Amino acid sequence: MNDLDLTKPHPIPTPETETFWQGLRDEQVLLQKCCSCGAWIFYPRSNCHKCLSSDLEWRQVSGEGTLYTFTIARQATSPHFVDEVPQLIAMIDLNEGVRLTSTMVTNDPEELTVGAKVVPVFDHVSDKVTLLRYRLG
Numbered sequence: 001m002n003d004l005d006l007t008k009p010h011p012i013p014t015p016e017t018e019t020f021w022q023g024l025r026d027e028q029v030l031l032q033k034c035c036s037c038g039a040w041i042f043y044p045r046s047n048c049h050k051c052l053s054s055d056l057e058w059r060q061v062s063g064e065g066t067l068y069t070f071t072i073a074r075q076a077t078s079p080h081f082v083d084e085v086p087q088l089i090a091m092i093d094l095n096e097g098v099r100l101t102s103t104m105v106t107n108d109p110e111e112l113t114v115g116a117k118v119v120p121v122f123d124h125v126s127d128k129v130t131l132l133r134y135r136l137g
Helices: 018-025 079-084
Strands: 029-034 056-061 064-075 087-094 099-103 117-124 130-137
Touching: 018 056, 056 099, 056 130, 064 130, 099 130
Parallel strands: none
Antiparallel strands: 029 056, 064 087, 064 117, 087 099, 117 130
């Protein structure tokens, strides 16, 4: 790990998201769960998207899921990502029922298939930032 690479955009934690980002630094996937209705919540927020309760708690989950869809961007989506072409942008359905956007880690993009099982990869891009990526599992 090194200092933050300011040539690329990076997450800026907020009071609602700090626990999520700290979890990734500790190589844990943390999701919010509503204590009132039981809904799993992602992205982190201050109120449940189903019942609007503010009684939320953080729970560690496996981070495992299914590849819902993906695209192979053969041209950089931004000048910041020229060194990451092809970009493997994916939507992941976690086992808890939430969907998130991430990137896939693989040497062979052609091996990706919708419906494949995926597992988390913790990409420590700096001492302060860890990104959640995925690989086939």
